[in-house]
Each structure stands twice: as C-alpha cells, then as structure tokens.
Amino acid sequence: MSTHILPKALTTLIDEFGSLPGVGPRTAERYAYAALRREAGQSKRLAQALNELHQRVKTCPVTFALIDESDDLSPLYTDSRRNRQLICVVEEPLDIMALERTGQFDGTYHVLGGAISPIDGIGPEQLHIPELIERIKNDGVTEIIIATNASVEGESTALFLQRYIQEAGLTLTISRLARGIPVGVDLEYADQITLSHALEGRRTLS
Amino acid sequence: MSTHILPKALTTLIDEFGSLPGVGPRTAERYAYAALRREAGQSKRLAQALNELHQRVKTCPVTFALIDESDDLSPLYTDSRRNRQLICVVEEPLDIMALERTGQFDGTYHVLGGAISPIDGIGPEQLHIPELIERIKNDGVTEIIIATNASVEGESTALFLQRYIQEAGLTLTISRLARGIPVGVDLEYADQITLSHALEGRRTLS
Known part of the structure; x- marks a missing residue:
C-alpha cells in the first residue's frame, strides 16, 4: 500500500x-x-x-583486523611501539576500536571473527584460532588477554580457547577482562550475575 | 585517532x-x-x-506531497475516489503516510512544508498557505482538518491557519485532530496537558 x-x-x-x-x-x-x-x-x-x-577494505592476514586495501598488514601490528608478545583476542573488528579508545593497551590484537555458537552453526573451526596459535609461536607471545563478549557465546569461546592453548602445550599467561559493576551503575540495579562477578573479582585495597 | x-x-x-x-x-x-x-x-x-x-522524487505542485518524477500530480489527489472537498493539512510529507495507514480518510492532503517557528526563522510566508487558499477556492472545499503536530509550533501554525482562513472570508468547516489519551497508556502516566485535552474533548456516551 x-x-x-x-x-x-x-x-x-x-x-x-x-x-x-x-x-x-x-x-x-x-x-x-x-x-x-x-x-x-x-x-x-x-x-x-x-x-x-x-573494494577498499580488506582483512589483515595476521590479525584479521580490517585494513585499507593499500596496506599489507594492520598498522596496529606493524607499529614498532606495539608489543607483539601481548595479544588481545576479540570477537569482531569493531571491538578493537572500543579497546583502542581506552588508550590503555599497547599490545596487538587478534580478531576471531565471531564466537562459538552451535545454534548459528558456528564452531571453533570457523574462527581464526589456528592462526592465533601460529602467532603465539612465531612472535613468542607471553600473554593473551581474552576479550570476548560477556555473552554465553563469548564465555564458551573464552573457555574453549583457554583449553585449546593449554592442550597445545603452550606456556603463556592467559587472562580475561575483569567482570564487575560498570561505571555509573547503582548497586541496586546491577543484576545478580554481574554482582557475583564483582564479588569474586574484588580487589584488596591494603 | x-x-x-x-x-x-x-x-x-x-x-x-x-x-x-x-x-x-x-x-x-x-x-x-x-x-x-x-x-x-x-x-x-x-x-x-x-x-x-x-532526481526521481519531486513535489506535487498542488498538494506538495512527494511524488514520482513521472507523475504530474499526487495520486492521492488525482484518484477519483478521493473527496477533493475535504483537505487534511499536515506539516510534512511523511505525515501523509501515518494518516493513510489508518485507512480512515478519503479526502486529499495539503503539505504545509513545516510549521511556524520564529526560532528557526520559519514564518507563515515560508509555508504553502496561499496555495491552500487557492485550493479551497478552486475545489470548493467544505472542510479542512488541521493535522499539525502536537508541539508548540504545530499549535501556533494551526491557530494562524484558522485565523487566516477566517480573515480571508472563506466559509468552511475547520476541524482539528482530537487530543487525548493514546491507546495503551495508563492514566497515571499521562501528562497533565494531555489529560486536560482528554477532559475537554470528552464524549457523551448516552
């Protein structure tokens, strides 16, 4: 009509x-x-x-970040001030922007290209996990920070990744982003899972 | 960055x-x-x-509705089943869609092209008011329904239009859309102006 x-x-x-x-x-x-x-x-x-x-955007063959068609590798990887021994693993390319906005991270990134989600037919074999193992070996990586989403899929992916790396016999620090109360949220409005995470991850002040 | x-x-x-x-x-x-x-x-x-x-969209020279570049006039005006003696006056072309969705109106439309807003420098002379007067005369219009927005600008425009038509010595029915409680809204959440309108416009049931 x-x-x-x-x-x-x-x-x-x-x-x-x-x-x-x-x-x-x-x-x-x-x-x-x-x-x-x-x-x-x-x-x-x-x-x-x-x-x-x-035609003007392509994927970095090492980090799987989005890059200019004229670049060979992600500028965040080739930048010599960046610590290649520290990798932050994210689900999607836009997650990199969110993390870069903090100005707190001087390592490099690795984009998985999604999260494990059996309902959507996405298994670990569709994610850029073998390439991550390759990087860990090639660049002598000492720590990876798993920064997948705080969703069921993100959690499963983090768990899978942790086990996969351990089973590959690689010795390096594996960390995850802290879970807790976001800034500006009143305690009474925080959901119970977030509160449990906040309690679990509490920091001793003195 | x-x-x-x-x-x-x-x-x-x-x-x-x-x-x-x-x-x-x-x-x-x-x-x-x-x-x-x-x-x-x-x-x-x-x-x-x-x-x-x-390049493919233009404005109807009579109703100021948006029309196909291949049309001369708005199909809602040329349609013979439409009552040209009844005009619904709206601010913007998209308002026509909202009204047509009701399936309740068989008259024609007239788009003013905005509302009187001194702050934005929009006076009555920028609106398609002379063309409306022309239509009222040419088509022997018997009723116009003023369907401007329920904003300060919409109210001023409605008031201006009403006076303008009366001062032009045209005798026709001028009506406005009813104000009141929208469907699905609890009385306790309705603002006081809406409630005043609802009281004022109450309908006797028997």
Whole structure:
C-alpha cells in the first residue's frame, strides 16, 4: 500500500535503510526523508562510501583486523611501539576500536571473527584460532588477554580457547577482562550475575 | 585517532551514516560494519537508491506531497475516489503516510512544508498557505482538518491557519485532530496537558 502513497524511489530507499540492523520501518522512513531533505550531494557521498566499501577494505592476514586495501598488514601490528608478545583476542573488528579508545593497551590484537555458537552453526573451526596459535609461536607471545563478549557465546569461546592453548602445550599467561559493576551503575540495579562477578573479582585495597 | 585504527573507507562510511538524524557514533559504526559484513550487492543497492533519490522524487505542485518524477500530480489527489472537498493539512510529507495507514480518510492532503517557528526563522510566508487558499477556492472545499503536530509550533501554525482562513472570508468547516489519551497508556502516566485535552474533548456516551 505504501508504494502508492510515497514515490517509488523513496519507498526503495526506505526498504534499503530498513535492511540495516535495528532499523525499523519508522526509523527507515526518517532516514530516507532526511536524505531527501538535505542536499543531493550529501546523499551521494553516503552512496559513494557504500559503493567503495567492499573494494577498499580488506582483512589483515595476521590479525584479521580490517585494513585499507593499500596496506599489507594492520598498522596496529606493524607499529614498532606495539608489543607483539601481548595479544588481545576479540570477537569482531569493531571491538578493537572500543579497546583502542581506552588508550590503555599497547599490545596487538587478534580478531576471531565471531564466537562459538552451535545454534548459528558456528564452531571453533570457523574462527581464526589456528592462526592465533601460529602467532603465539612465531612472535613468542607471553600473554593473551581474552576479550570476548560477556555473552554465553563469548564465555564458551573464552573457555574453549583457554583449553585449546593449554592442550597445545603452550606456556603463556592467559587472562580475561575483569567482570564487575560498570561505571555509573547503582548497586541496586546491577543484576545478580554481574554482582557475583564483582564479588569474586574484588580487589584488596591494603 | 580512529582513522588509524579502522580503514579509511570504513571511517568515511561511519561519518556519512553519522550525518543521518539521531545516529550517534556507535550506531553509525554498527551500520557501517553491517554494510561491510553483508554482500557488496546489498550495500550497492542502498547506494543506488541514495543516488537516484533526488532526481526521481519531486513535489506535487498542488498538494506538495512527494511524488514520482513521472507523475504530474499526487495520486492521492488525482484518484477519483478521493473527496477533493475535504483537505487534511499536515506539516510534512511523511505525515501523509501515518494518516493513510489508518485507512480512515478519503479526502486529499495539503503539505504545509513545516510549521511556524520564529526560532528557526520559519514564518507563515515560508509555508504553502496561499496555495491552500487557492485550493479551497478552486475545489470548493467544505472542510479542512488541521493535522499539525502536537508541539508548540504545530499549535501556533494551526491557530494562524484558522485565523487566516477566517480573515480571508472563506466559509468552511475547520476541524482539528482530537487530543487525548493514546491507546495503551495508563492514566497515571499521562501528562497533565494531555489529560486536560482528554477532559475537554470528552464524549457523551448516552
């Protein structure tokens, strides 16, 4: 019905916006209408960015981070100020951005490319785990920080990884990100699992 | 800093998505990453829809609704089943979609192109009010329903329009959408202005 009310080009754009994650029909309408209201040039810039995306972005063959098509390896790996003996293992490339924003980490990253999820048919063999083992050996890695998500899948993946590395006979420190109360959250609103983690991981002050 | 962490093409796309209304940096990242993860063809379809948008959509010269570039007038105006003597006046083209979804209205629409807002420098002269007066005369309009937003600007616009039509010496019914408690909202959560409107507009049942 909506095809009759709105011009086809706008309906098409609404449908395409609606295919982005978490974008419902009303939000898609709002984006499409905003794209129409502003200068054509601005919408064309978004179009160009979308068109060029796949050919200009590739995956680093060592860290599996996203890199420029002109780069051979991730700049976060080739940077000599970075400690290659310390690897932070994440599920997705965008997790790297979140960690880099802290400005606290001077090691390198390894993107698994997801988490183990039997429901979605993702087993350990689809993740970049053999390549991680390779790196541990090649770069003489002394510590890996497992920074998978705090979801069931993230937890299983962390557990799997820990066992896999131990069974491979590699001796290095394996750590995980601390779980606890996030900043700005009142104790009374924290869920019980988070609170259990916070109790478990409590730090002695003196 | 983020330019070094993520490939340029992805950063560009994140910036462009971020220019859409209500899209913050994290949401823009999520959209851009989703665009990268899925097939290139799907992202190119969104790009194409954006590229064609401005040349394929135009404004109806009578109703100011958005129409296909191949149409002369809005199909909602030319449709013979539509009552041209009844006009629903709205602020923006997308408001038409919201009203059409009800399936309750068989009149035609008139898009003002905004609402009176001195802060934003929008006066009545920037709205399609003279064209509305023209239509009222040409089509022998018997009723206009003012369906501006329930905001300060929408209210002022409605008031201005009402006076303007009366001062033009046109005799026709002018109505407004009812204000009251929306479906699914508990009385205790309704704000006092909405409740005042609901009391004022109460309907006698027998």
